[in-house]
Amino acid sequence: MDPVHALQDARPTPFWLDDPGRPEPRPALVGTTRCDLLVVGGGYSGLWTALIAKERDPSLDVVLVDGHEVGWAASGRNGGFCESSLTHGLANGHERWPGELARLERLGEQNLQAMEDAVKRYGIDCDWERTGALTVATEPHQVDELHGFAELAARYGTELTPLDAAAVRAEIDSPTFLGGLWDREGVAMVNPARLAWGLKRACLERGVRIHEHTPAVALTASGPGIAVRTGYGRVLAGKVALATNAFPSLLRRHRPYTVPVYDYALMTEPLTADQLAAVGWRGRQGFSDSANQFHYVRLSADNRILWGGYDAVYHYRGRVRAEHDRRPETFATLARHFARTFPQLEGLRFTHAWGGAIDTCTRFSAFFDLAHGGRVAYAAGYTGLGVGATRFGAEVMLDLLAGERTERTALEMVRRKPLPFPPEPVRWAGITATRWSLAQADRNAGRRNLWLRSLDRLGLGFDS
Ligand SMILES: Cc1cc2nc3c(=O)[nH]c(=O)nc-3n(C[C@H](O)[C@H](O)[C@H](O)COP(=O)(O)OP(=O)(O)OC[C@H]3O[C@@H](n4cnc5c(N)ncnc54)[C@H](O)[C@@H]3O)c2cc1C
Numbered sequence: 258m259d260p261v262h263a264l265q266d267a268r269p270t271p272f273w274l275d276d277p278g279r280p281e282p283r284p285a286l287v288g289t290t291r292c293d294l295l296v297v298g299g300g301y302s303g304l305w306t307a308l309i310a311k312e313r314d315p316s317l318d319v320v321l322v323d324g325h326e327v328g329w330a331a332s333g334r335n336g337g338f339c340e341s342s343l344t345h346g347l348a349n350g351h352e353r354w355p356g357e358l359a360r361l362e363r364l365g366e367q368n369l370q371a372m373e374d375a376v377k378r379y380g381i382d383c384d385w386e387r388t389g390a391l392t393v394a395t396e397p398h399q400v401d402e403l404h405g406f407a408e409l410a411a412r413y414g415t416e417l418t419p420l421d422a423a424a425v426r427a428e429i430d431s432p433t434f435l436g437g438l439w440d441r442e443g444v445a446m447v448n449p450a451r452l453a454w455g456l457k458r459a460c461l462e463r464g465v466r467i468h469e470h471t472p473a474v475a476l477t478a479s480g481p482g483i484a485v486r487t488g489y490g491r492v493l494a495g496k497v498a499l500a501t502n503a504f505p506s507l508l509r510r511h512r513p514y515t516v517p518v519y520d521y522a523l524m525t526e527p528l529t530a531d532q533l534a535a536v537g538w539r540g541r542q543g544f545s546d547s548a549n550q551f552h553y554v555r556l557s558a559d560n561r562i563l564w565g566g567y568d569a570v571y572h573y574r575g576r577v578r579a580e581h582d583r584r585p586e587t588f589a590t591l592a593r594h595f596a597r598t599f600p601q602l603e604g605l606r607f608t609h610a611w612g613g614a615i616d617t618c619t620r621f622s623a624f625f626d627l628a629h630g631g632r633v634a635y636a637a638g639y640t641g642l643g644v645g646a647t648r649f650g651a652e653v654m655l656d657l658l659a660g661e662r663t664e665r666t667a668l669e670m671v672r673r674k675p676l677p678f679p680p681e682p683v684r685w686a687g688i689t690a691t692r693w694s695l696a697q698a699d700r701n702a703g704r705r706n707l708w709l710r711s712l713d714r715l716g717l718g719f720d721s
Contacts, residue, residue, distance in 0.1 A: 328453025
């Protein structure tokens with residue numbers, strides 16, 4: 258039977274948000290309010306910014322507004338791989354900042370540990386599991402690539418455990434696995450929506466004033482501060498942190514730096530004990546395969562399998578739209594790939610299928626900026642790896658707003674911005690050519706065509 262039948266009852270909504278524990282939204286802002294710091298955006302980026310601002314100075318008056326609900330966007334619908342990498346993986350970091358990557362790796366490890374500590378300190382019930390993650394090879398050429406990757410990691414002091422086919426299958430059993438690498442320390446699995454909701458609660462307990470269904474529609478200088486117009490009111494703030502991810506920036510000049518690229522995922526029903534035994538997976542690690550078009554896969558707390566990735570879809574003129582969250586052809590592709598990977602789970606059904614926008618930039622890792630004489634900070638561009646890195650980005654925004662020179666603000670990664678995307682239609686043509694070429698490379702034992710090699714030379718190359 259076509260594996261697509263397993264999607265018949267799947268609800269087109271993110272599994273993590275379909276949770277009876279989803280908190281009620283806080284009332285929208287009506288009228289004018291004043292504060293020391295306004296945070297725009299209630300995903301991880303904004304929530305960490307508000308929370309850490311209060312930790313640094315409890316007397317600071319902090320307001321956070323979200324145009325919809327806290328945690329509804331990428332932060333509530335992602336794979337929940339919380340990685341220490343701040344650079345969208347070691348290979349990308351090595352490509353761009355070899356001189357400071359050792360420092361970036363250390364800061365990333367500290368950041369992940371600080372997250373784990375905060376989850377404990379605030380009692381955030383988000384199924385945090387420090388399982389690590391596997392990268393698996395499913396094509397012969399990827400086995401060699403993984404060896405090369407382990408050597409690169411060792412140069413930066415990260416020990417990854419190499420696994421041959423038998424060893425990787427002893428962890429998670431799939432006939433498609435030819436080898437793997439296990440990062441035991443650098444990744445935690447988390448229930449993403451509950452992390453966001455827990456951060457929201459922690460913010461409220463610390464006195465952050467949160468207004469949901471409160472879109473910020475315009476930002477202007479106002480005396481010594483900044484005025485931000487919202488749906489029903491206005492915030493007069495000393496300083497502003499913009500944490501709006503893939504949504505259009507309130508600062509027009511920042512818009513060309515990111516494009517929304519859609520990523521999709523499926524969730525199965527919970528596995529029975531026998532089904533789980535047929536896969537093994539006692540270590541509960543997340544895993545991803547190592548193609549350019551890769552899948553990311555993990556268990557939920559109630560032993561469902563999240564199966565996401567592969568397609569990365571850019572729509573002409575790049576808008577964030579609810580209708581892009583559903584893409585039956587991608588869901589069908591994912592269901593077929595799942596069946597090929599886990600033939601022993603034939604008959605297992607999917608309960609949820611969804612998508613969401615990723616704020617892709619040309620260097621695939623976050624960038625930062627100040628505007629309005631240092632009164633407005635901005636962080637975006639996390640691409641597909643923002644669950645952990647957004648906390649670091651929050652610290653950077655607060656350092657920048659404080660005008661402090663810290664180890665973070667001294668980084669070249671923080672001081673320099675990526676190249677912006679060209680305007681349409683060149684943007685669409687370039688992204689489409691890149692996607693097509695990456696798929697071709699996967700079919701050609703990883704060989705990169707002229708287009709990808711040219712991008713690599715320009716420092717714009719994507720390598721999963
Ligand atoms: C399907 C999917 C899977 C992913 N998997 C992973 C993963 O496994 N690991 C990983 O590290 N990363 C993953 N990511 C990326 C990760 O989820 C993001 O990098 C991260 O959540 C970004 O957080 P954020 O706060 O910047 O953005 P968001 O969570 O998108 O929050 C931005 C918020 O800003 C609000 N907003 C925007 N504009 C305005 C405005 N003008 N006024 C008021 N509010 C506004 C929005 O309503 C939204 O709530 C995934 C992303 C997707 C979509």
